[in-house]
Amino acid sequence: MISHAEENYLKAIFKISEKEVKAASTNAIASEMQTTAASVTDMLKRLAEKNLIVYEKYRGVELSKEGNQVATALIRKHRLWEVFLVEKLGFAWDEVHDMAEQLEHVQGNDLVGRLDTFLGHPKFDPHGDPIPDAEGRWAFRPQSLLSTLKPGDRGVVTGVEDHTPTFLQYLDQLGLTLGAGLELLERFPYDQSVRIRTEDGRELTLSEKVGQNLYLKV
Amino acid sequence: MISHAEENYLKAIFKISEKEVKAASTNAIASEMQTTAASVTDMLKRLAEKNLIVYEKYRGVELSKEGNQVATALIRKHRLWEVFLVEKLGFAWDEVHDMAEQLEHVQGNDLVGRLDTFLGHPKFDPHGDPIPDAEGRWAFRPQSLLSTLKPGDRGVVTGVEDHTPTFLQYLDQLGLTLGAGLELLERFPYDQSVRIRTEDGRELTLSEKVGQNLYLKV
């Protein structure tokens, strides 16, 4: 039996391992989980005991094969529930994270499978993040950060790096939601801000920070 | 903040209070919650501390106004999620209880309201139990146990008293699901079993036990 707390740690380790090449450190996990290093060490012992992670004192951790499966299944559930909340219940993309965080822990015989079918087997969640299939396979979609585009490049918004409500609401305000098209007009070397034209003809200036958190298919 | 465990106790007390006139006893709660009397006493102290129940040592408990609201909201959520699981995800009525038991604890700004709207404001759940509205008002539907019908009476199945999967699956097998019509042909005084005719013309013999667990609108 894997507790909710244990599941959340596995997901945190998965997230860190996605970005870092090396094993996930105690501090990185503590920061991701908003807790203390001491609590993390305690939990790592439990997870290692259950063979969900490979843990060597002072050396950080990696997910075991089984731990990886648990984390992947959780992310699958989380993202499917997000699709449900947005597509079926009409929530905005900045409102669904906390609810999905709870819904992902609900257990039931084939609940995920039926939810997936009900939603039409979506491949991406409302933020553009890929949803692994029942076998844990990830869909791939080539995309680039806005900050890597050159003047003249056109693209369609496909995802975000920053998932905070503030950023998502700002994008809503700018009309830069998933599927929105744009053309990069000019990049200002002084602060790396960019000028873009939206598909409905508006011209906008976006900061470097926005550029580093918005993904596009070019 | 009310914990999941506390919520479950409030629901248990609500259930008992529905049937009993007197205050809910420690033992009755222990039995409903599948735990020990000692654990119940501990929890009753916590709930009384939070003013969710009115508790006098050795005298049993009743829900306070606030406790009643919490319990009613929980039952509303539980039953709405059951409708979702059956109507939208295609689960059978005997499969949804445990999942709804988890889903009812999910918190979210207007999650219940949106779910209710999405489902079309259902008044009854898949077992025929009423779903309180957002203000905690209960729909009333006049119904009688099969065991109270007389020969010649006709009725439509509207609910069950026993919610166990075995009983629900047995009813499926007999074709006596919600909405099924029947006529009581004869009652055998020896064991209070009854002979009925279904709307599609089949004749069935049902035990006293079935009679005491099946509700009909006559």
Add this chain to the structure above:
DNA sequence: TAATATTTTTAGATTAGTCTAAATTTTTAA
């Protein structure tokens, strides 16, 4: 109404998950 049975509460322990503070190990850099 007094003895017995039943119910309820208390006492003391346990577990998961968390914390702070202290000790230890690893890393960094003078």
Add this chain to the structure above:
DNA sequence: TTAAAAATTTAGACTAATCTAAAAATATTA
């Protein structure tokens, strides 16, 4: 390459929720 800094672990404690066994209160009945 050793001293200081940073990261990690250990030690000890806390809380919520649970348990068993014993004590106390209430209910039953002879």
